Amino acid sequence: MLRNDNMKRAMLLTLALFVVVPVNASAAVPEETKLYELAAGVYFRKCQTKPEFLGCNQGWVIFKDFVLVIDANFPNQAEEVVALIRSQTDKPIKYIFDTHHHGDHADGNIIYKEIGAVPIASERTKPLFQTLGLEGFETSKKEKPDEYGDLAYKLPEIYFPRKMVFDDGEMRVELLHFGHAHTGGDAVAWLPKQGILFTGDCIVNGAFNFTGNSDTASWINVIDQIKKLPVKTLAPGHGELGDMSTIKTQQRYFVELRKEIAGFIRKGRTLEEIKMEVKLPWYKKWTGVDILEREENIEHVYGELTR
Numbered sequence: 001m002l003r004n005d006n007m008k009r010a011m012l013l014t015l016a017l018f019v020v021v022p023v024n025a026s027a028a029v030p031e032e033t034k035l036y037e038l039a040a041g042v043y044f045r046k047c048q049t050k051p052e053f054l055g056c057n058q059g060w061v062i063f064k065d066f067v068l069v070i071d072a073n074f075p076n077q078a079e080e081v082v083a084l085i086r087s088q089t090d091k092p093i094k095y096i097f098d099t100h101h102h103g104d105h106a107d108g109n110i111i112y113k114e115i116g117a118v119p120i121a122s123e124r125t126k127p128l129f130q131t132l133g134l135e136g137f138e139t140s141k142k143e144k145p146d147e148y149g150d151l152a153y154k155l156p157e158i159y160f161p162r163k164m165v166f167d168d169g170e171m172r173v174e175l176l177h178f179g180h181a182h183t184g185g186d187a188v189a190w191l192p193k194q195g196i197l198f199t200g201d202c203i204v205n206g207a208f209n210f211t212g213n214s215d216t217a218s219w220i221n222v223i224d225q226i227k228k229l230p231v232k233t234l235a236p237g238h239g240e241l242g243d244m245s246t247i248k249t250q251q252r253y254f255v256e257l258r259k260e261i262a263g264f265i266r267k268g269r270t271l272e273e274i275k276m277e278v279k280l281p282w283y284k285k286w287t288g289v290d291i292l293e294r295e296e297n298i299e300h301v302y303g304e305l306t307r
Contacts, residue, residue: 066094078108099200125185195232205239207287
């Protein structure tokens with residue numbers, strides 16, 4: 001439920017401005033939030049990332065009798081998505097699937113819980129939600145009191161080991177956990193009939209990779225499993241819509257970054273030297289950012305290779 005009259009007015013304004021964009025329309029830009037209908041009853045909301053980072057991309061699937069939302073986002077974005085769904089259907093929003101524990105994907109769980117939805121995540125995320133997720137939520141309450149206010153942290157209530165399926169005979173969504181990637185608990189939402197894959201931050205489209213909770217060697221193997229799916233449309237955790245080529249590009253980044261850094265290590269380079277010498281020219285063409293600007297990723301991979 002919306003928390004106050006000002007927020008209700010903001011939601012009405014949001015609805016007035018939103019237009020569903022055809023999938024084959026010209027690519028959106030970082031400064032915009034856009035809503036796409038990927039197939040009948042399947043929606044993707046590409047969230048603004050510049051100049052202000054508003055949160056993650058989200059999706060939702062309208063079944064015969066209920067709605068499944070993919071990624072809760074921050075609380076204020078969750079409220080906007082609830083309002084958008086309410087403008088499309090009066091079917092209950094019954095489930096919210098968190099692809100992983102990070103706040104920009106899961107802090108909005110409480111908003112969905114208030115309207116009766118049940119949060120779902122992979123079994124591997126449970127300890128991460130209970131520790132890092134909760135810590136991040138409490139930090140955000142201090143940093144963004146106007147948004148978080150007196151909201152309580154909401155953990156997932158249903159955890160699945162490797163696979164969970166929603167199928168009403170017309171619509172099918174498979175929640176899949178392949179292993180440790182962006183985090184130890186990453187899971188994706190696969191729509192086999194439509195060839196649509198919602199990946200959370202396991203796959204992003206642009207300079208959005210955060211490696212702090214990752215295992216990049218395992219991440220490469222997870223993407224090998226994802227590549228076996230006949231993906232036609234990729235709905236990433238951040239950035240624009242993509243396809244199988246985006247999945248391959250994401251994997252290429254980690255394969256070549258690890259190879260590049262390993263080569264410097266064999267030559268006896270220090271971490272500080274490596275942070276000035278790594279070169280992957282194609283990365284800037286993909287992301288618009290020089291690879292050396294993603295210093296934390298270089299540091300993380302160096303740490304993995306020198307433990």
